[in-house]
Amino acid sequence: MARPDSQLLPLGDFKPSDEWQTHVNAIFYGIKGPEIHHHFQTYVSRDYRLAHALADTFLEEVRKQRLADDTITIQEWGVGNGNLAARFLSRLKSVDAAVYSHIHYTLCDYSEEILNGVRVNPNLQEHEGRYFLKQVNAETQDDFEPHSVHKIISNEIWDDLATSVLLQNNGMLYEEFLQPLLQRNIPNVPWESFVEQFAGKDLDALKKNPPFLEQIVWERSFQRIDISDWPYGTFILKHLDRLADEIPIPINTGAFQTLERAKQLLAENNLGYTSFDYGMLSDHELNLPGRPYYKLYGGQYTSMVNFPLIAEVGKAIGFADVQLEHQHDFVGRNLSENVLSALELVQVHPRISRMEPWDADLLMLQTLQALNASYRSPYKGQMDYPPMPGTPKKQRKQITELARNLSATGVPDTVAYITESEVAESTGRLKKLGYGERDLKNAFDRSTQPIAFGHMTLR
Ligand SMILES: C[S@@+](CC[C@H](N)C(=O)[O-])C[C@H]1O[C@@H](n2cnc3c(N)ncnc32)[C@H](O)[C@@H]1O
The missing domain is CATH 3.40.50.150 (Vaccinia Virus protein VP39)
Structure with missing residues (x-):
């Protein structure tokens, strides 16, 4: 009661x-x-x-x-x-x-x-x-x-x-x-x-x-x-x-x-x-x-x-x-x-719907890191990405570490626009994270x- x-x-x-x-x-x-x-x-x-x-x-x-x-x-x-x-x-x-x-x-x-x-x-x-x-x-x-x-x-x-x-x-x-x-x-x-x-x-x-x-x-x-x-x-x-x-x-x-x-x-x-x-x-x-x-x-x-x-x-x-x-x-x-947001890109990952929220956070950060190898923002800024409440200790540590290491001239946000060519340039790195080549192409439809x-x- x-x-x-x-x-x-x-x-x-x-x-x-x-x-x-x-x-x-x-x-x-x-x-x-x-x-x-x-x-x-x-x-x-x-x-x-x-x-x-x-x-x-x-x-x-x-x-x-x-x-x-x-x-x-x-x-x-x-x-x-x-x-x-x-x-x-x-x-x-x-x-x-x-x-x-x-x-x-x-x-x-x-x-x-x-x-x-x-x-x-x-x-x-x-x-x-x-x-x-x-x-x-x-x-x-x-x-x-x-x-x-x-x-x-x-x-x-x-x-x-x-x-x-x-x-x-x-x-x-x-x-x-x-x-x-x-x-x-x-x-x-x-x-x-x-x-x-x-x-x-x-x-x-x-x-x-x-x-x-x-x-x-x-x-x-x-x-x-x-x-x-x-x-x-x-x-x-x-x-x-x-x-x-x-x-x-x-x-x-x-x-x-x-x-x-x-x-x-x-x-x-x-x-x-x-x-x-x-x-x-x-x-x-x-x-x-x-x-x-x-x-x-x-x-x-x-x-x-x-x-x-x-x-x-x-x-x-x-x-x-x-x-x-x-x-x-x-x-x-x-x-x-064509453009889409980093958040929309993560949504086409074949395992996203079955992921725990903290694993989805890790995937987001790894995706940003993969894109950052070629992406250059004209402005400098450090993204704030604190682990959400309830994140287990191991993932908490990984999220903090990944967020700290994001490039200051990388994709500025999860709700930031990325172009088709920026995704294409990162295809190899994104595939290593489990994205399918076809998913990456269809993401812009x-x-x-x-x-x-x-x-x-x-x-
Ligand atoms: C969802 S936020 C968007 C802020 C900003 N435009 C952005 O996109 O990041 C809504 C903003 O509108 C302001 N706001 C909400 N109702 C308002 C009103 N009736 N008159 C003036 N400002 C208002 C809020 O204080 C807040 O700054």
């Missing part, structure tokens, strides 16, 4: 998913700051290739629009550790110092803790005078002059923002409600005080408790709903008409708000709002039964992005041109090669995964 002190108790009532999602994420970013990257990496948090592709495309457009004589204002929304800005600016500086000298890049984030981390990022400090920080909420801010920004960028923010989840069945519509539950013995203050701290997002008080976010259990229920008075309700209903019953459909209402903000902020001669994120790229993926619609990372609550609906709402908001493609195609085009990384630009 469970001890009464380990009993799961509610931290609040059932509420629509978007309300609890944004509540818990504000606490996650407010408490953790740059520590978020102990829970997840993104394609920009250590790697540089997506940032370079973005910088190169930006430069082409700046030249086309002849913006280079005036100040060029860029805003990035939801900035994490600031690495995207650092690598974007470095690329501009090395390719076109004149354009670089006109850049005014503002890193915007709603978490002061995150911005504190950005302030001490040495790679960004190299660009002093070109970048600025601002604490603002991307969904609601109106801190800037209308029509004053040339380019807006965000990476993996839409999935964090308010998202309702709808499900249809026989002509009826249901909305997902959530309730957070926690074991009563986790907080180090009386339960009632903790619930008050949690409800009031009292970050200073919550920080003094043992880690609790990753221990939250989410109870779910679906309730009948009429959405005719929701913003964009008619667009959402039309969208749902094309989709199957009984499949939860994320409605990224926070992303819609960022589009409204972007439309208001972008200057007449703008280069658009470019957003990278992950989710369903077409109706086909939206209609796949059983596909994920949310994911938890160390307590952060993310929703899959419904790109087709965002594109439809974007047009309704007044963006005449909405482009969507697979993010890998964008980076691949920039490098004139676009698989039909329900969730993919997308690149959307709205103008």
Whole structure:
């Protein structure tokens, strides 16, 4: 029988998913700051290739629009550790110092803790005078002059923002409600005080408790709903008409708000709002039964992005041109090669699905080492790869040793892009690790995964 002190108790009532999602994420970013990257990496948090592709495309457009004589204002929304800005600016500086000298890049984030981390990022400090920080909420801010920004960028923010989840069945519509539950013995203050701290997002008080976010259990229920008075309700209903019953459909209402903000902020001669994120790229993926619609990372609550609906709402908001493609195609085009991430490469190893997690970690490190024999990053950095809790002593030692010996100019991350020729050059070494030649070739074929990384630009 469970001890009464380990009993799961509610931290609040059932509420629509978007309300609890944004509540818990504000606490996650407010408490953790740059520590978020102990829970997840993104394609920009250590790697540089997506940032370079973005910088190169930006430069082409700046030249086309002849913006280079005036100040060029860029805003990035939801900035994490600031690495995207650092690598974007470095690329501009090395390719076109004149354009670089006109850049005014503002890193915007709603978490002061995150911005504190950005302030001490040495790679960004190299660009002093070109970048600025601002604490603002991307969904609601109106801190800037209308029509004053040339380019807006965000990476993996839409999935964090308010998202309702709808499900249809026989002509009826249901909305997902959530309730957070926690074991009563986790907080180090009386339960009632903790619930008050949690409800009031009292970050200073919550920080003094043992880690609790990753221990939250989410109870779910679906309730009948009429959405005719929701913003964009008619667009959402039309969208749902094309989709199957009984499949939860994320409605990224926070992303819609960022589009409204972007439309208001972008200057007449703008280069658009470019957003990278992950989710369903077409109706086909939206209609796949059983596909994920949310994911938890160390307590952060993310929703899959419904790109087709965002594109439809974007047009309704007044963006005449909405482009969507697979993010890998964008980076691949920039490098004139097919690309995939190191993590995706490891997934094609014939034994991966049967491996213990620490053996998969060892394979990842050995794979990086094999690639590093030919891979050269233009930036130096040491990858942090601590063994996960529960790793046996022998593997712990091997992981620590392998991580310490990784080249400082090698593949910068597990979520870093690698090209087909880099894999080809390492084929001999990869085969020694058990990869099959055919697996290595097939790894670059676009698989039909329900969730993919997308690149959307709205103008
Ligand atoms: C998943 S992280 C991504 C960070 C970075 N763009 C990257 O890709 O590594 C999301 C970031 O968005 C910020 N964020 C989340 N909701 C926000 C909001 N409503 N307004 C502004 N920033 C927000 C978080 O503080 C965090 O820095």
